[in-house]
Amino acid sequence: MTAKQILVAGILDTKGEEIKFLAERVKAAGGNPIILELSVGHEVGWADIGLSEVVGKVGKTKEDIFALDRKGASDLVTEGAIKLVNEMLSAGKVDGIIAYGGSMGASIATRIMQSLPVGFPKFMLTTMASGDVAPYVGTRDICMIYPIAEAGLNKVTRGILNNAAGAVVGMASAPFMEGIEEKPLIGCMMFGVTTPCVLKASSIVEKAGYDLMINHAVGSGGRSMEELIRDGYITGMLDITTHEIADEMLGGVLSAGPDRMTAAGDMGIPQVVCPGGLDLINFGPKNTVPERLLKETDQPGRGLYEHNPTVTCIGVSMDEIYRIGEHMAEKLNAAKGPSVLCVPMQGWGACDLATPDIELGWAGPGAGPVWAADEQNPKWSRRSVRYVQALKAKIDPNKDNLEVILVDKHMNDPVFAELIATLLLEMLDGKWKKGSKSDLPYVIPF
Numbered sequence: 001m002t003a004k005q006i007l008v009a010g011i012l013d014t015k016g017e018e019i020k021f022l023a024e025r026v027k028a029a030g031g032n033p034i035i036l037e038l039s040v041g042h043e044v045g046w047a048d049i050g051l052s053e054v055v056g057k058v059g060k061t062k063e064d065i066f067a068l069d070r071k072g073a074s075d076l077v078t079e080g081a082i083k084l085v086n087e088m089l090s091a092g093k094v095d096g097i098i099a100y101g102g103s104m105g106a107s108i109a110t111r112i113m114q115s116l117p118v119g120f121p122k123f124m125l126t127t128m129a130s131g132d133v134a135p136y137v138g139t140r141d142i143c144m145i146y147p148i149a150e151a152g153l154n155k156v157t158r159g160i161l162n163n164a165a166g167a168v169v170g171m172a173s174a175p176f177m178e179g180i181e182e183k184p185l186i187g188c189m190m191f192g193v194t195t196p197c198v199l200k201a202s203s204i205v206e207k208a209g210y211d212l213m214i215n216h217a218v219g220s221g222g223r224s225m226e227e228l229i230r231d232g233y234i235t236g237m238l239d240i241t242t243h244e245i246a247d248e249m250l251g252g253v254l255s256a257g258p259d260r261m262t263a264a265g266d267m268g269i270p271q272v273v274c275p276g277g278l279d280l281i282n283f284g285p286k287n288t289v290p291e292r293l294l295k296e297t298d299q300p301g302r303g304l305y306e307h308n309p310t311v312t313c314i315g316v317s318m319d320e321i322y323r324i325g326e327h328m329a330e331k332l333n334a335a336k337g338p339s340v341l342c343v344p345m346q347g348w349g350a351c352d353l354a355t356p357d358i359e360l361g362w363a364g365p366g367a368g369p370v371w372a373a374d375e376q377n378p379k380w381s382r383r384s385v386r387y388v389q390a391l392k393a394k395i396d397p398n399k400d401n402l403e404v405i406l407v408d409k410h411m412n413d414p415v416f417a418e419l420i421a422t423l424l425l426e427m428l429d430g431k432w433k434k435g436s437k438s439d440l441p442y443v444i445p446f
Contacts, residue, residue, distance in 0.1 A: 003030060006169060009081075012046075026098070028165070038105065097112070126144065127149070184211070184235040188240060191216070223257060230263045238272055239264070252282045282312075302317055316383065332395065340402075343407065344410055346380060346410040352383070380408075
């Protein structure tokens with residue numbers, strides 16, 4: 001078998017000996033190491049791909065780089081390396097990448113890795129792996145390991161570097177998966193409060209011959225899904241859980257950014273959207289919840305729910321859900337493909353229930369912590385009614401590819417799950433028509 005081409009990257013003027021050793025171990029593991037220089041202070045002259053070649057990809061010289069501060073230099077080195085590595089990938093000249101570094105080296109190397117496709121082997125050794133790795137991982141499948149030490153070769157670090165070298169060569173040499181049918185991939189978003197709905201709907205879609213990509217709606221999950229859609233992986237979207245939008249708009253900790261719920265519309269793929277989890281704003285421990293929100297917990301629907309010692313939720317208010325409804329309507333109005341927003345009028349998740357029901361996610365006692373009954377129709381959520389008012393004010397009724405369906409069920413009711421799964425399958429088969437479900441007994445005119 002031909003040796004796999006492994007880029008071994010780092011800031012060589014400060015981590016040169018460690019990178020040399022790592023390259024030796026890649027070779028010992030059966031790979032062909034290619035040392036890539038990411039230095040920002042001095043070009044060492046012995047790399048397989050030196051700094052001058054890297055920054056030449058963006059029309060700069062090493063003298064240009066060394067005249068800048070470290071941040072400016074690192075940005076240009078990163079830009080050049082991204083271009084160079086992706087050119088190598090397109091030419092079939094690289095099979096994996098491994099890097100070693102501190103905070104600067106990790107910042108540069110992982111930005112390169114984030115530019116590479118899902119499935120391409122990416123391995124980062126850095127002491128930053130013992131802290132918050134979100135800036136380094138982003139939305140890509142980057143493997144990170146804590147190497148104990150910032151620098152130095154000794155009986156501790158040699159073993160760690162040797163293991164890492166074997167790991168990246170092994171990743172690049174993974175056997176081809178034979179006999180596995182490639183099915184169209186459906187995207188789906190899930191959170192604990194919508195799990196019964198997601199599991200039921202996804203099982204129906206799977207039985208119809210599709211694979212499911214179920215992302216955890218914790219911010220990074222939503223960002224990953226938006227990227228997967230834009231990269232062409234996703235055929236259709238069961239966007240059951242959209243609460244990341246509430247966290248983005250209302251200051252919660254699980255925001256997926258302002259572009260959440262835009263990719264499917266932009267790409268024109270079929271999408272069924274639900275307000276799953278939009279009854280909640282998510283925070284960390286209770287002491288991290290803003291004081292102004294804690295003072296409002298006596299208001300309808302504004303209840304507090306401590307999921308565990310590290311996760312605290314506050315109910316979305318009626319004014320807030322109106323703004324969220326307007327925001328989502330504008331995004332759906334821009335959608336190019338078939339799009340249906342299904343609104344379960346009896347609640348949007350396990351915390352949004354009128355009475356305890358373990359099958360729907362809430363064991364009690366009493367109503368769910370953020371439930372607020374509508375004054376005219378007590379079995380409906382007041383939040384749902386207010387949300388629908390915003391939709392009626394903003395949704396474009398003249399778009400043949402866009403429909404809002406109001407459903408007299410709870411989000412986690414199996415009937416609701418069956419409805420949304422059926423809608424998406426009809427869209428994928430080209431059989432969906434606006435208004436086709438209006439004769440169902442639990443569908444309410446919009």
